[in-house]
Amino acid sequence: METWLVTGGAGFIGSNFILQQRRAQTARIINLDKLTYAGNPHNLSELRRDPDYLFQLGDIGDRPLLSSLLANQQPDAVIHFAAESHVDRSIRSPEAFIETNVVGTFRLLDEVRQYWEGLRGAKKAAFRFLHISTDEVYGSLGPDDPAFTETTPYAPNSPYAASKAAADHLVRAYHETYGLPVLITNCSNNYGPLQFPEKFIPLMILNALQGKKLPIYGDGQNVRDWLYVADHCKALRLVLAQGRVGASYNIGGRCEKTNLDVVTHICHLLDELFPQAPSVPHARLITFVPDRPGHDRRYAMNISKIEQELGWTPKESFDSGLAKTVRWYVDHPQWVESVTSGAYRQWLQMHYGADSS
Ligand code: NAD
Ligand code: DAU
Numbered sequence: 439m440e441t442w443l444v445t446g447g448a449g450f451i452g453s454n455f456i457l458q459q460r461r462a463q464t465a466r467i468i469n470l471d472k473l474t475y476a477g478n479p480h481n482l483s484e485l486r487r488d489p490d491y492l493f494q495l496g497d498i499g500d501r502p503l504l505s506s507l508l509a510n511q512q513p514d515a516v517i518h519f520a521a522e523s524h525v526d527r528s529i530r531s532p533e534a535f536i537e538t539n540v541v542g543t544f545r546l547l548d549e550v551r552q553y554w555e556g557l558r559g560a561k562k563a564a565f566r567f568l569h570i571s572t573d574e575v576y577g578s579l580g581p582d583d584p585a586f587t588e589t590t591p592y593a594p595n596s597p598y599a600a601s602k603a604a605a606d607h608l609v610r611a612y613h614e615t616y617g618l619p620v621l622i623t624n625c626s627n628n629y630g631p632l633q634f635p636e637k638f639i640p641l642m643i644l645n646a647l648q649g650k651k652l653p654i655y656g657d658g659q660n661v662r663d664w665l666y667v668a669d670h671c672k673a674l675r676l677v678l679a680q681g682r683v684g685a686s687y688n689i690g691g692r693c694e695k696t697n698l699d700v701v702t703h704i705c706h707l708l709d710e711l712f713p714q715a716p717s718v719p720h721a722r723l724i725t726f727v728p729d730r731p732g733h734d735r736r737y738a739m740n741i742s743k744i745e746q747e748l749g750w751t752p753k754e755s756f757d758s759g760l761a762k763t764v765r766w767y768v769d770h771p772q773w774v775e776s777v778t779s780g781a782y783r784q785w786l787q788m789h790y791g792a793d794s795s
Contacts, residue, residue, distance in 0.1 A: 439490070440465045443513040445498050445546065446520030447471055450633040451570070453481035455519070455671040456491070464675065466490040468511050470504075472497045475781050476523065476634050480773065499542040504549040515566045515678060516550050518543065521602070524636050525574070526789060528598035529731055539601035540608075543569075547612050554618060567620045568678050569609040573663070573690065574599035575624060578734035585663075585738035588624075588686050595732045606686075613684045621677050622686035626739045630667035630759065631766040634777060636785060638662075638697065639760075642704050643767045644774060649717040652705075653790055656729035658698030661736040665691035666754035666762075673750045680748050690739025691752045698724075700760075707764045727790070 442459075446452045447469035456467055471477045473495060485491040492511075496503045498520045520542065522528065522535045547567070554565050576586040577593030592607075594600040612618040629639040642652050673689045681687060695703075705720035717723055744750045754762075767774065 439463070440514040441468065441511055442466070443468050443470060443507065443511060443516045445470045445516070445518045446477070448473060448477035448479055448481060448493075449519060449523070450476075450637075451628055451667055451670060452519035453478070453632055454630065454667045455517070455674060456482060457484065458668065458671045459675065460485055460488060460491055463490070465514075468492045468494055468507065468513065470494045470496050470498065470507065471520065474522070475785075478632075478634075478777055480776055481632050497538075497542065498546045499537065501545055501549055504546060505552070508549060508553040514561065514564060515568060516546070517568045517570070517674070517678065518546060519570045521605075522598070525596045525598045526636070526730060527785075528596055528601070530789070532597035532601075535597050535601040539598075540604045543605040544608055547608060547618070551612060551616050551618050555616075565619055566678055566683070567609070567612075567618055568674065568681075569606065569620060569622045570674065571606050571622055571624045571686075572599070572602050573624050573626045573688070573737045573739055574734065575603040575606055576737075579736040579738055581736065583736075585690075585740040586624075586688060587740045588688055588743055595734055599734075610684075610686075619683045621681040621683065623674060623677055624686060624688050624739075625670055625673075626663035626665050626690035626737055628665055628667045628670050630763050631770075632773075633667070635774070636782070639700065639704070639763065640767060642701050643708075643764055644778075646705060646708050646717065646720045646723055647768070649715075650723065651725040652701055652720075652723045653725055653727040654697055654701060655727060655733060658701070658726065659696050659735075660733060661694050661696055661738070662700075663690045663738045664693045664695055664700070664756055664759075665689065665752055666759035669752045669754055672753075673744060673748075676748045676750050677744070682747070687744045687748070688739045688741055689744060689750075690741050691756070692739075692741065693752070693756045694736070694738050695756065703760060704764060707761055711764070711768065
């Protein structure tokens with residue numbers, strides 16, 4: 439069995455990926471995670487007694503730690519999820535985004551390069567560095583623009599997107615300059631179980647369940663291309679196994695929705711699940727609030743390349759994926775309790791103001 443070093447595996451997509459891969463027993467996994475506010479080891483509690491899963495607390499910017507981890511564990515692949523990931527936080531406090539997404543990715547890449555250069559034969563030839571990135575590097579689309587392709591010029595608009603774009607460029611440069619066998623994926627908005635509730639869909643579900651306001655930025659007509667997280671994880675597995683070294687692949691759901699449509703859909707699902715709730719109809723909780731600065735109007739991914747080259751296509755429909763997601767948050771109050779700590783409440787208070795409840 440291969441050994442993979444996964445970074446940021448205690449976050450939303452990383453933990454879904456690790457659970458999916460360990461259930462299928464595809465690889466032995468070491469999860470390097472700093473456990474920032476967004477990292478939650480409980481996401482992986484199912485793997486407590488799994489001898490082929492190891493958690494390593496640490497920072498991707500810690501070179502001595504990286505060097506000894508790589509030397510001791512001898513991974514066949516590095517799968518790099520670790521990042522500061524929330525756009526609103528990047529607007530308020532960009533520095534952590536530069537530290538982790540740019541400097542951290544650079545240090546990780548450089549340590550991995552040295553490790554890879556020391557490998558020999560088949561192990562060296564088969565080694566891969568898979569970098570997980572975002573559609574936000576491409577900037578914003580107008581209503582009639584064609585979807586982003588892998589050759590769309592980068593035009594990031596938020597500090598988060600700029601930091602991810604910088605990381606993508608470094609990864610690409612490490613392939614061109616040193617020959618490091620890299621793969622890059624750029625994915626659209628994910629949703630599903632285990633997503634930290636600062637992000638749009640879980641925030642709306644949890645606020646609605648508690649009868650709180652549902653804060654929609656601007657006019658609610660911004661469009662995102664939604665993908666169920668399990669589909670993203672399957673695409674990553676495929677890119678790792680069969681992707682062309684040095685290539686990047688767009689991943690998306692072919693599922694463009696306005697924010698207002700998404701919230702309205704969540705409200706209808708909750709009306710059906712809890713017809714007696716005092717907030718029914720939940721849509722009356724919708725509140726328009728001042729827009730996010732530099733708010734990208736529309737994202738849409740052209741996914742022809744991954745479909746044609748690797749045979750991947752999104753499987754979950756938005757209707758079934760959203761229903762499963764709402765159900766998951768309803769059924770996991772303890773998980774919600776464990777992540778909505780004092781620090782989380784401080785963020786809500788600072789970002790949405792005193793009347794956020
Ligand atoms: P997340 O914020 O839920 O998780 C990030 C994880 O990285 C956390 O466990 C955190 O503790 C860890 N981390 C942060 N800084 C670290 C550091 N310096 N060293 C080690 N670990 C650190 O993020 P997510 O939504 O799961 O996103 C994962 C990756 O996928 C990110 O690179 C993000 O840019 C990318 N992405 C996310 C989406 C999305 O919709 N969520 C879409 C496309 C791409
Ligand atoms: O597109 C991929 C990206 O998707 C990832 O790279 C990011 O890591 C991830 O956070 C996400 O970024 P967005 O900015 O698109 O996601 P967010 O959940 O923050 O917001 C989704 C949309 O909802 C966006 O148009 C802003 C809007 N929104 C968000 C919040 C938190 C609101 O209207 N109200 C809110 O309170």
